[in-house]
Amino acid sequence: MLIVAFTGSLREKSLNKGILREVREMLPEGVEFEVLAPEELPYYNMDLEANEPEAVSAFKARIRQADGALIVTPEFNGGMPGVLKNALDWVSRPRETSPLRGKPTIITGAGAGGGTASAQAQLRLALGRFGVNVLEQPVVHIVKAWEKFDADGNLQDEETRANLRALVLALIKAVEEQSAIATA
């Protein structure tokens, strides 16, 4: 099983990158995990679609090969960062054959008071527009995140770790159920 993941934070000691490291550690044996780099994509431009940039094709190809996806968003001014939205705009095209369409996907994020609730709501809305199978439950908003990660962006909080584990297990279950239906 392959799970691909990406985040909208680019900074080195990002708490949201810390979530990705944490998830990599908790995955059961046999589950491959690959973090993609949305910052390598050019700005979305419909004119480029006829001759799709290589970085975009590679990003989409890896998602297409994956069984499930994890998207981790920080919250910038009440929404997801531009780099993440840009990646989703590329991935959403063409809508009917988007590599994320119908793919089991989980979202989460670490932030201040609201724990990225607004950013996650925006992310969920965007993913819904092109038919991504975003799991409704469990919802994991990591609030007051600066108290739960150390200065290097490594998670230090057991309750958050347990919540992330539940989220990841829900994804694995959804992937297994989907593949059971596909092979039935």
Ligand SMILES: Cc1cc2nc3c(=O)[nH]c(=O)nc-3n(C[C@H](O)[C@H](O)[C@H](O)COP(=O)(O)O)c2cc1C
């Ligand atoms: C431009 C900008 C806007 C922000 N807006 C919000 C916001 O609306 N809500 C919030 O909870 N945190 C906001 N923050 C704080 C970030 O969520 C916080 O810095 C977080 O740690 C960033 O994620 P990272 O650690 O993964 O880089 C903002 C930070 C920046 C740089």
